[in-house]
Amino acid sequence: MQILKLAFRNVLRNKRRSLVSIFVLVIGVMGLGIFSGFMHFSFWGIQANIIHVGMGTPEGTGHFQVFDARHLTADEPKFLEYGLADWQELAKKIETIPEVAYAAPRMDIMGLLGNGEKSEPVIGFAIDPAKEKRLPGVFGSAEPYANLEKMPDGVILGRELARTLNAQKTGYLTLVSTTTDGAMNAIDLQFAGTINTGTPEGDRRFILVNLKSAMGLIQTDRVRKLAVVLKESGGTDRKHSGAEHSRNDYYKADMEKASLALPALLDKEKYTVRSWRQLNSYYDAVTGIYSTIFGFIGVVMAVVVILSIYNTMFMAVIERTREVGTLMAVGTPRRYILLLFLLEGMIIALIGGILGYGGTYVMAGVISDAGLTMPPPPGGTQGYPLIIHTVHGWWISIVLFIMLNTVIACFMPAYRAARMHIVKALYHV
Amino acid sequence: MAAAQNSPCRDEGPDMKIIELVDICKTYVLGKTEVNALSSVSIKIKKGEVAAIAGPSGSGKTSLLNILGLIDKPDSGSFLLHGRDITTVPLNQLSGLRRGTIGFVFQTFNLIPVFNAFENVEYPLSFTHASKKARKERVEHLLQLVGISELARHRPYEMSGGQRQRVAIARALVNSPEVVLADEPTANLDSRTGAEILAQMRILNRELQVTFIFASHDPLVLDAVDRTIYLHDGRIVEGDRCRS
Numbered sequence: 319m320q321i322l323k324l325a326f327r328n329v330l331r332n333k334r335r336s337l338v339s340i341f342v343l344v345i346g347v348m349g350l351g352i353f354s355g356f357m358h359f360s361f362w363g364i365q366a367n368i369i370h371v372g373m374g375t376p377e378g379t380g381h382f383q384v385f386d387a388r389h390l391t392a393d394e395p396k397f398l399e400y401g402l403a404d405w406q407e408l409a410k411k412i413e414t415i416p417e418v419a420y421a422a423p424r425m426d427i428m429g430l431l432g433n434g435e436k437s438e439p440v441i442g443f444a445i446d447p448a449k450e451k452r453l454p455g456v457f458g459s460a461e462p463y464a465n466l467e468k469m470p471d472g473v474i475l476g477r478e479l480a481r482t483l484n485a486q487k488t489g490y491l492t493l494v495s496t497t498t499d500g501a502m503n504a505i506d507l508q509f510a511g512t513i514n515t516g517t518p519e520g521d522r523r524f525i526l527v528n529l530k531s532a533m534g535l536i537q538t539d540r541v542r543k544l545a546v547v548l549k550e551s552g553g554t555d556r557k558h559s560g561a562e563h564s565r566n567d568y569y570k571a572d573m574e575k576a577s578l579a580l581p582a583l584l585d586k587e588k589y590t591v592r593s594w595r596q597l598n599s600y601y602d603a604v605t606g607i608y609s610t611i612f613g614f615i616g617v618v619m620a621v622v623v624i625l626s627i628y629n630t631m632f633m634a635v636i637e638r639t640r641e642v643g644t645l646m647a648v649g650t651p652r653r654y655i656l657l658l659f660l661l662e663g664m665i666i667a668l669i670g671g672i673l674g675y676g677g678t679y680v681m682a683g684v685i686s687d688a689g690l691t692m693p694p695p696p697g698g699t700q701g702y703p704l705i706i707h708t709v710h711g712w713w714i715s716i717v718l719f720i721m722l723n724t725v726i727a728c729f730m731p732a733y734r735a736a737r738m739h740i741v742k743a744l745y746h747v
Numbered sequence: 748m749a750a751a752q753n754s755p756c757r758d759e760g761p762d763m764k765i766i767e768l769v770d771i772c773k774t775y776v777l778g779k780t781e782v783n784a785l786s787s788v789s790i791k792i793k794k795g796e797v798a799a800i801a802g803p804s805g806s807g808k809t810s811l812l813n814i815l816g817l818i819d820k821p822d823s824g825s826f827l828l829h830g831r832d833i834t835t836v837p838l839n840q841l842s843g844l845r846r847g848t849i850g851f852v853f854q855t856f857n858l859i860p861v862f863n864a865f866e867n868v869e870y871p872l873s874f875t876h877a878s879k880k881a882r883k884e885r886v887e888h889l890l891q892l893v894g895i896s897e898l899a900r901h902r903p904y905e906m907s908g909g910q911r912q913r914v915a916i917a918r919a920l921v922n923s924p925e926v927v928l929a930d931e932p933t934a935n936l937d938s939r940t941g942a943e944i945l946a947q948m949r950i951l952n953r954e955l956q957v958t959f960i961f962a963s964h965d966p967l968v969l970d971a972v973d974r975t976i977y978l979h980d981g982r983i984v985e986g987d988r989c990r991s
Contacts, residue, residue: 319873320866320869320870320873321873323866324859324861324862324870327861327862328861330861331860331861640857641857641859641860643857644853644857644859645859646818646842647816647818647845647851647857648846648851648870648871648918648919649842649843649845649846649847649871649874649922650842650874651842651843651874652842654874740818740819741813741818741819744818744853744857745809
């Protein structure tokens with residue numbers, strides 16, 4: 319106890335130096351903490367966007383997609399040859415899984431969309447808007463889907479495409495495509511609104527049409543896939559709160575349950591299930607880049623902390639050489655001298671860690687509530703809110719990491735103190 | 748005056764001996780120069796005596812005191828503590844032995860500045876098994892004994908040199924050592940305070956039967972001791988004289 323008391327008082331002894339060390343630790347913890355909170359938000363945001371809104375596509379992937387098993391492994395002799403013929407029964411079957419909200423049919427379409435004066439090549443999806451309107455949840459607007467639901471012969475265009483074709487004024491547009499037999503076919507569609515795909519390329523090319531219209535155009539009763547959406551998907555809110563993360567965890571748990579239930583329910587020979595993560599490699603690419611940046615920042619912070627604390631403790635040992643000699647002369651074992659300086663470092667680390675943790679929590683709240691917006695990502699057209707997630711688990715790890723570095727930094731000066739020759743220390747000038 | 752009253756010391760027998768140094772040599776290397784701090788020094792320290800190691804600067808007083816205090820080791824010779832040769836015990840294992848046997852009083856007091864008087868005296872006890880209550884009683888008793896119980900909560904910077912030295916004496920005595928070693932204990936004190944401190948040590952020597960050994964060339968100290976060991980260039984000169 320005396321050693322602890324001595325260590326604590328020694329920390330208070332040179333207040334300015336201790337404060338500088340604590341400040342360095344606070345900055346280290348806060349820097350890593352804020353970045354990790356932003357990183358968590360980014361991962362979560364990208365995940366939500368891929369699933370619910372789509373990244374570079376007119377709509378989200380859903381949590382899973384079910385395909386004909388041959389579609390992902392072989393070339394189709396004809397368009398939709400490896401589509402899902404029994405999609406209605408299959409959707410009903412999938413919707414019996416408790417975690418599943420719905421399974422929505424989708425078909426890829428491509429062709430030329432014209433207004434009588436000019437035509438543009440387009441790609442997109444044919445969907446069931448009654449189901450899909452639930453998909454954006456809080457992450458995007460359900461309006462285009464609601465409009466499409468109201469207009470069975472409607473078409474939703476990317477914003478730039480709508481402007482190019484002057485769709486608002488023209489009202490009706492003609493979509494030309496090929497049937498499954500390879501013949502040309504065309505249908506007239508009514509302009510039902512625009513959709514923001516998030517990328518300039520998507521805004522110039524993408525369309526959404528009703529599945530029924532597309533089936534008539536392509537002359538098929540098949541769909542390409544079923545997009546499976548989990549019940550929790552629409553309930554995740556954007557706000558910065560602790561509840562958000564517990565909901566996010568629940569959502570993760572649902573993913574795990576559904577990923578087990580789906581293959582068990584479906585015939586492996588006939589169907590293939592892909593998760594949103596398998597369908598969009600962007601998430602893994604971003605997490606990889608962010609993790610590398612975080613690791614680099616972590617190393618930089620560790621070096622700054624180690625050098626700062628080492629300098630502080632080394633100065634303390636030099637200045638207190640005679641005192642160390644006295645402590646040893648009055649019977650303090652060498653291991654206690656080592657412990658004394660390590661404790662001083664740990665006290666600084668503990669104060670810095672606690673203050674850094676508190677500072678991170680407050681700063682995360684301030685930044686998230688400030689309504690700041692990040693610029694659009696490369697290739698994007700829309701900025702996104704700057705939100706720092708409260709990630710207690712990560713922050714605790716950061717504090718422990720910084721504290722560990724502090725103890726490492728203290729060890730050499732402490733060891734030097736413990737190894738001092740008593741006589742040399744006592745008569746040190 | 749002291750020399751006129753002194754006579755060669757008699758060996759009081761093995762039961763009275765606490766420390767015996769036999770043919771102790773110590774050499775320091777300063778750059779390329781070797782300095783013989785001690786050459787074939789042999790002395791015996793007896794229980795309850797008050798002795799001084801005297802001599803000019805550089806004569807080896809402090810070197811001898813450091814070896815007696817188990818904070819330095821001789822290059823050759825034997826160190827017998829209660830008849831047991833501890834010369835081969837590594838320096839880093841001597842802290843326990845030192846704690847229970849030797850107390851130190853330094854010229855510059857060497858108190859821990861962040862501790863008050865009570866805590867400074869209590870500190871060496873923290874490495875023993877003494878209970879908190881026993882420690883408190885022991886420290887209060889010693890502070891009373893050295894006459895500064897009213898300054899128990901004062902930090903060193905709030906005390907005079909004499910008061911600090913009293914705290915240092917109490918700290919040296921807290922583990923009930925057999926020997927207290929004092930290196931120039933009066934050097935940083937005015938003569939009146941120095942005399943008071945010496946008188947205090949004499950009282951403690953009588954009451955607690957603690958051996959005091961001073962390294963000093965202060966006549967005040969040499970007048971106050973029973974025995975003087977004169978050193979010159981690392982050797983005992985003029986014999987080892989005891990007050991008759």
